Amino acid sequence: MKRLILPLLLILILPTLIMGQTFRVMGKVTDARGEQLIGANVFIKALNAGAATDVEGKYLFEVPRNQATGQTVALTVSFVGYKSKSVNITLTGNSISQDFVLEEDIFQSETVVVTGIASKTSKAVAEVAVARVAAADLQQVNAYGGLSQMIGGKVAGVQLTTASGNVGSGWRFWVRGGGGLNGDGQPTIYVDGVRMDNSEVVGYAAGGQGTSLLTNLNANDIDKIEFLKGPAAASMYGVNGSNGVVLITTKAGKLSAGLSQAMSIDYRFNYGYNEKIYTYSKDQFLSADDANRQFRVGPIREHFLSAAGGNPTLRYYTSFESRDETGIMPMSSQTRNSVRLNLTAFPTEGLSIKVSSNYVNNKINRPSNDNIIYGFIGNTIFRAVSFGWVKEPDLLTIQDGATINQFIGSASVTYRPIKDLEIYGGIGVDNSDYYQQRYFPPGRNFGGLIQRGQKSVFDRKNKQFTYDFNASYSYNLFDMIDVRSTVGSQIFDRTWRTTFYQGEQFNSDLITNMGAAGTITGYGEGFLNEKQAGIYTEHSLSYLNQYFLTLGLRKDYASAIGEDAPSITYPKASFAVRLDKYDFLPEFVNLLKLRVAYGESGFLPGSQDAIPLLWRAETGGYGAGAVLSAIGNAAIQPERIKEVELGFDTELFNNVSLEFTYYIQNASNSIVGMVNAPSTGKTITNQPYNVGKLENSGFETLLQYSPFNSIDYSLNLSLIWNYQKNKVTDMGIAPPQYFGFNSVQTIQNGLPKAQYYVQKVTGPRYTSAGLYDHTNGPLKTASTERYDFGSPIPDNTGSFSVNFKFLKNFTLYAFAEWALNFKIYNYTQAFAARFGNVPEYNKYIWILGLAELAPGVAPTSLPKLTPNTAEYKKAAEEFALLDWRNFAGWIEDGDYLILREVSLSYDFTDLLRELDFTTYLKGLYAGISVRNVARTTKYSGADVEFNSTGGRGNARAMDFGTLQNPRTVNFWVRLGI
């Protein structure tokens, strides 16, 4: 590190040393209301000279006098949220004073956004729906614990659900109609050009919940998050683009203000807590008090320090974060330390170099829950007598901790050897080690399965490299069409290795290493090396800055074991026209652009999918022997998803913005994991087949309104409304697939993905004595006669946000999300009912004369009904629907409205100015932020977003002893130095 510091310092001070005789360029930058803009970049690109504005909105930089030859150059000012402005100045060697008044870019239509793998443009001319989360702006008014909190509900067409309330829990994207049938439906995520490991790591299971590796990202470092939502926009990402692409950019260095070029230091302190949002009721569970008692208020403490600065030659951004967060359950916590250094260098004209590096050490403890007898929720909710499986003091001794060390780094070079040619090369690495230890100490009673303690160690090392190369040439056709042609390639190389072992019979709790285990009860090792390579070419044409057309083609290859490498070619085409450039539109239409885009993408088969049978070693009483490991299909082909996207973007009256996009996706050749008949013996994995066809369609809308905007008061309103539907249209030879608890969800012809599809109860069954036949359960339709009971995925989703600035320095921010028309399987309560913990269920048990099924918990004060009477039969009819075997009876509406974020913040900078304190403190901000403030829902269970089987896999909206997401309150202070 020391070796690096000296050259960096030299680069920083070098320009000052060599300047000698100079002249000054200075001025002030304000907005249209006269408010000074702090931190705007003012620069002369031709001379690589510039500075940022200070706390007064003033800028000042010096230029060597020998560089002034009477030439005219552009002096440009740029600032986030404002339209850039340039004026021509003539350099004579005398000082120049130039003030700027910037126009606010309220709806960010001029902001450059990513629109493809090698294309960036503004929303005003983009041919595809652009989506951007201005993360840095959000941090000004709110506190975010992680990436997922920053994305959820903020992008039209993108849903995000967290699998549980565990700190560091996994989460799942649902982008538009959910992509094809292959893979896990998750978008590919890049951070500063590094393709991230977006896995949910489970290791030794703590119920169904895994840990998302993306939880390592420090939200404070994120500058912006951009989305390419479907193949129409992301087809040039090829096989990585079928479920969309998320591009995360971390903060970059910026020009320092003033001649001293002092660094800008930002310190943020955040103190808060997590608490439960949902309280179990005794009307629902007899043991509700025991369950509620498990929850606690979990403190949060975060320090975040960043420093940024630089000159036109080198800019830097560095940060350090220390975050301690405790969850709402015992044994749930996270300690994350993150350090980042980002550098941008412009050593010579036409050459820029970017380096991004981030190291994270994250320690996550998670409590057991979900489908496991060592869970707090299961032990208190599933049965009327709490802690029947494991006693509370013993549960509290279980330790399940993961230490994650992750380095994410990238380096890229952009070079313009000649005016119109730009060459880009980048390399990125995501290197992580996930080391989990789960420990049941000896001397405790965890039931007989764990004798004299148990220790499990799981180590997962993942290393993935991303290589990008592209070259773009801009030229003119027929003297009127501007063309930019790009060729490029993208390579991905991943090596993944796991080791795990488990030991038992520890005779002492003083020594806990595996060497102290009396016996080893499990061990293994996994390894995978996979590569993908894609080449692409893209050509963008622009005519009169009014008509825009892009054509592209991508060819992808992926490694396959034992077979030829599969490859596939995906095309794209998109077109946009700016109607507001025509005269026929009224004045109040500031922007009206129509766009249409077509693109193809899809998943490639897995690297081992084409091998018919793979065998592995399994050990037991006979030593190691060959057992099946995977079932493949030699004829497997890549999937193809075609997407058409139509939409418009408009801005009216300078204060209304509306974006609308309709999309339709058709997936074909989707790979369905077919469940072979068990009698074939080839069932260890599903067998991949190219048989699926799927249709997705929907629309997404973003409406923004800014009714007033003055120095003292401004109001920005934003409304997102999404609608999606999807349907499997062809399963080919594959039979319907069923999954989830009690196989209540399906993938099959004519139904949306993961639809609830179960038998109906037709009435009670009676014993010969006329009693309700609880042994055999209610009468149901045949197992082949199932009915549609709705979707676990909402068809309507949306959000509404208000950003109200008042009394100049106060900002009130509120953000609400909703989802409609979806169902949740309340298996928690169904299971508890069966074990006598649900009063309503017990009531029927008693009045129907089945008291022996609920010993000690039946409401014996109620009168029993007489079998064969009308009254008895009526109660039996009702109970048949409540019977836990009527799976449909426990599938509930999940519609919800959540007041997701509310924050109130105050900007003390004016006060600092008045006190003449800005020499010491450039900015002071404080606020309170609350997440998951309130929720209204039709669902009776603990949460509407979690999923007991985690953030991957087919099953969704499974409520089975899963920990609810918490309410989080944060008090924060931010200092600018």
Place this chain on the structure above:
Amino acid sequence: MKKIKYLLLVLPLLFFISACEDYITDVNPLIDVVQDNLLTSESQTEFVVRGVQQRFSVVASQIACQMDLLSDQMGYTSDIASASFPTFEEIDKGAIVLNNATTTTTYRQLGELRFFADDLVKRAGQITFTNTALQTLALYNGNLYAGIARFYLATAFGLNQNQPGGTIDAGPFIPAATMLDQAIEKYNAALNATTDAYSRRVVNSLIAKAYFAKGQYAQAATFAANGMASGDANFNALNNDVSNIYYWGFAGAGRVQIHVADRFNGYITADSKETARIKISSVKGTSGRTYYWQTKYPDKGSAFVMMTWRENNLMRAELILRGNATGDALALVNAVRAASSLNNLTTVDLNALMVERDKEMFCQGTRLIDQNRGAIPWHLAATTWRYMPIPQTERDANPNLKGL
């Protein structure tokens, strides 16, 4: 200049097209799996045989325990605090839904055993062996376990409540009688593959057992006569600390979810020497009631007992009592009892013999077969499942079962 720019654009493209395919196929080899064809080799034979045996050890105690649960030998109640599997309750009551997760898993793993064993025989036929011992190892074990898999398909599973049998390779439903014939055919192939006297006695006992399950006692006689003899080691499914016996984890020291019928405690109360072969412990239910659970398999690595010379003796005694064989039934029974230091019986009839079988083959999965061959009355309502159902997964994926 224009030429240069096009060259600049096209050159990298050409380079990558030619390089991509080579690049992505150059990956490190897998270390944890092997392709199927590489196992068809003499050098891999033992590895494949051990795999079949490993699957047998996973399946055997699992099926036997669930068969015992369905029979009148074991039970399930949520009154026992550590019991939490609703699927066990269904099996215990014979009210089993087709997608019962427990029986679904068992059928799947039994399907694997059947496939692994048949696959081993097939591979052995494709290999030119230089070492005949390896060939014998493959053919004997392949056919033996192919027979055992079919035996369990016939005796543990059914299409309907009273229609035993199973399916093979997504084919049509095979009724139990036909399936048992197939099992016997495989056992005979195993007999032909080995000259080892002990191995042949084991197979003869298994053939006799299969005929018992068919109710064809006359055919069983010869094989029982040539079956396991006093002093023969048990034919077991081996387990260890990594791959555990099912009884331990679900009906024993690991976790008591399944308990044994109270009568086993009664047997001990009547004759304390019975503890030599009826090993039980007790646990209080939430209600205060006492339940008994097996300790015959005390450790996770305990071997599961599939066939013994004592069972063979009892088969031979039964054949004598049924008039299908000649000999001294009482002596055969008393030899079994003596092995556990129990006093001799003075008389024996079929009823007494069934009690002996109940005690001797405690937790060996034979009780359900005895009930279903009519030797012991069925203990549940007539409409209940007397076999575990062929699961919904098979019915969904096997076109031959559509509409059945």
